[in-house]
Amino acid sequence: MSHSPGLLLTILAFALVIGPLVFLHELGHYLAGRVFGVKIDAFSIGFGHELFGWTDRRGTRWKFSALPLGGYVKFAGDLNAASAPDPAWLELPAEERARTLQARPVWQRAIVVAAGPVTNFIVAIVILAGFAMTFGVDRTPSIVGTVSPGSAAAAIGLQSGDRIIGLGGRSIATFNDVAQFAVLRPGERVAVDFLHGETKVEREAVLGTATERDRFGNEYKKGQLGITPTAPVAQPVGLLEAPGEGVAMTGKILRTTLDGLGQIITGRRSVDELGGPLRIAKVSGEQLALGWPDLIFLIAGVSINLGFINLLPVPLLDGGHLFFYAIEAIRRRPVTPAIQEWAFRGGLAAILALMIMVTINDLGAFGLWKSLTGLIG
Structure with a gap:
């Protein structure tokens, strides 16, 4: 339900x-x-007809517009909200021309x-x-805890205690790296590099596919290697380390986005998965229902x-x-x-x-x- x-x-x-x-x-x-020193004509939240606004002492019109699906800053010398250059900026008096973006x-x-x-x-x-x-960083090592019978991991001989060091040509450091790589590739054949004791082993595995349904009725197909981790390791992060972790996490999310886009372009993932404002609204409501941390992470x-x-x-x-x-x-x-x-x-x-x-x-x-x-x- x-x-x-x-x-x-x-x-x-x-x-x-x-x-x-x-x-x-x-x-x-x-x-x-x-x-x-560029003069700014307008700062708008939304597009189209202005609902309300005010003009500050610098002459900038701050406004809220009817279509709340974006916004724009219109600089002096812009032809429109998309900041296309207005050829007429060259005809402005010298003082005004000097304050345009094009100058x-x-x-x-x-x-x-x-x-x-x-x-x-x-x-x-x-x-x-x-x-x-707040929550620390997941540093659970990419060491195999258990292997599911009949799984992709079992098919290539992965055993408890083996350490995964590479997937699809990418280096792997934590178990979270394994999960993030696998989840986007259900049914795909990928290269798996792991250490069995001191011996490096290279195999190819066809990832399993699991269909999950969340509490809101959404279905997801996820790739699985078929392993569980050892005991989870959460590393506390201090104030000085936090920005670096924020950059690293941003990079991982961006790479996941690029992976998904690449799969859509190459036909390995359906274009139906491309979403717009309505789907963002749907997911936003679901994440807020789960709690503020989930919504903030979505932001x-x-x-x-x-x-x-x-x-x-x-x-x-x-x-x-x-x-x-x-x-x-x-x-x-x-x-x-x-x-x-x-x-x-x-x-x-x-x-x-x-x-x-x-x-x-x-x-x-x-x-x-x-x-x-x-x-x-």
Whole structure:
């Protein structure tokens, strides 16, 4: 039996996850722009029609807009909320022109644009560092405790006391490394390197597949090697060590994201697993129902993904601007306005297509398509 967290809790959790992350992302752009003396016309949470707002003494319009699925900072000299350069900035009076983003050297513009995603990574590092200090870090060694009969581990001769040192060409240090690698690869053939006593053994195993259902009715297919660890080891982490652990944990989550994306691109994982705002809302409600630590950990994960997505070299995203700046730095002159305009149009089309696809996937995750099939049938 599944237990839905309810619509109100889901909306609240979604606001708690997305709202602060969007604000902090845009605040990164804003503060970097301020450092370099760029005039900022608007700071918006959400897109579209303004619901309410105010104008500060510097002339920046702070506002909340009707579509709360993101936000933007509009700098002087920007054509639109996507920070496409406005050719008209060249016609501004010299004093105003000097305060536009386009008047800044390319390295300053790059810092302003990169500051948003970088802020997302910093948020995640701070949260995960806090988790490391609060709960410690799992240092359970990658030593086999027990081997399940008939499992992938049994098939390659793994025994209690063996130490796994590599999976799929990646070095393995802890049992958590084993679990994180295996969980994304159900049914896949992977190389397994382990130490049997002092002898290094290299084998290939086909990971097992386990289907699990959580309390909310969500089903997951997970890869399994078929082993259990020895006694768990949790290492306490002090204040000085915590940032380093936060960086390491952020790196692991980012690598897991890249692994999953690579599997979707290569067809080893279904595109149905790509989710958008609706699925984030669904998962947010579920994590809040489980408790505040689960929701805060989700915020760290979403922040990492938000930073990563924004760095993709797609026009309209921060990564697209950085791509143009890189070309400008190499050529010593900006990409022509006509090329940028067509690139931004293509980027908009790609993002809209992706949003339609993930929305269809999200509605499927909510069970809409199964319900419609049942009604038709």
